[in-house]
Amino acid sequence: MAHIYVYSPSGAVRDKAAFRRGVKRLQALGHEVEVDPDALASWQRFAGDDATRLAAIGRAAASGADAALTTRGGYGLTRLLPALPYKAIARASGKGTKFIGFSDFTVLQLALLAQGGGVTWAGPALCEGFGARSADDAAEGHGGAAGATSPDEIMLACFQDLLDGSSEGTGWRLPAADAAALAGRRDLHLAHHAPLWGGNLAMLASMLGTLWWPAVEGGVLFLEDVGEHPYRIERMLAQLLHAGVLARQKAILLGQFTEYRLTPHDRGYSMAKVVDWLRSQLKVPVLTGLPFGHVPTKVLLPVGARIDLLVEGREALVLWGHLH
Known part of the structure; x- marks a missing residue:
């Protein structure tokens, strides 16, 4: 079982159902999921104002989690570049926290690389990766069967390999x-x-x-x-x-x-x-x-x-x- 910290450094989470599905799926896989208190914050198009999202990144770095997983991409990290807690993220990475995300998360990853920070992982976000709608969700009335996609098996296998150290x-x-x-x-x-x-x-x-x-x-x-x-x-x-x-x-x-x-x-x-x-x-x-x-x-x-x-x-x- 891994400790996964879920936080929102970029765009606001609009699809709350996908968010809930993602958390439940990670829990069903046997992981402990800790949700940042501002994961569902919303300010303009962002997951909270700049200070809110910077604080969330800091909490992710201080969480001691095995993985820090973004909820989604969108846009938002570019405006935080001068103030990102690079040293805290690098320290957390060095102690074993795997920062995972893609899309807008590229900004943090490349900036950290420029600062000589540790390895981060390009991979799924919570909502699009683990929150995909399945046939079971459709049967329970949460969406049409035509939209049933379920989390991809290859993605899930790669994610699990990363968490258990076999990647x-x-x-x-x-x-x-x-x-x-x-x-x-x-x-x-x-x-x-x-x-x-x-x-x-x-x-x-x-x-x-x-x-x-x-x-x-x-x-x-x-x-x-x-x-x-x-x-x-x-x-x-x-x-x-x-x-x-x-x-x-x-x-x-x-x-x-x-x-x-x-x-x-x-x-x-x-x-x-x-x-x-x-x-x-x-x-x-x-x-x-x-x-x-x-x-x-x-x-x-x-x-x-x-x-x-x-x-x-x-x-x-x-x-x-x-x-x-």
Whole structure:
């Protein structure tokens, strides 16, 4: 059984049913769930005003929990950057608290990395990850069966592996286009003991040039986003490209880019074309299909950890077993 501290550092929780489902599911898995007193606070679009959310982050760092889990993303951490309790978070991480989140949480993760803080984990939030509606919820009158999604089994397994200390890596099957882009080469060791970093592309691009930008070189950069048309994705990638960020990495891993709509104006322009363009601009390998992003099937990734990246045939492997 793990002690999980649930708190809200970003957007206000609007879906209270998902919040309750998430807490109950974690408890059903045998975990002790401690809910921050301001987890359901609301001020404008945020989970409380800036001071309220800073206090919640401080309580999460002081909780002594095995995992500190955000309720959701949204927006809010960017405005807290100058005042975040970096030393307290780093101390808590060093003592074993695993800070887990994604989307807006990318801001805290990268800023902590820039400050030389400990490893944090890119992974699910409470509401979207554990609060997904199931068939049982629908049967009890909490929503239609068509909306039944249930927490993803792969995500749950990765989360449990992290909590019990058996998380050593992840892998996925590369699309055929990736194999072709690697010029048919097989069994490649693309990165050895390289820092893994990244997260939400929009959040990452917004931090470029600030005091909280982690100037990682020789790393493995992973990226995802939601609700951004491919041309906007390309524009943000171009910003990182022209700033020299991408060329200084060992590899770029593209996760899931979802919930956008192409129009007749695009005339064949798509996310696949963005990837083709990016590869034409870089010598650095660009791998796609990473199971991470605003999707149910989501692995957990150690931001700031040293990892190995291997390609064996069409299987990509990210390994961090040495952390244990």
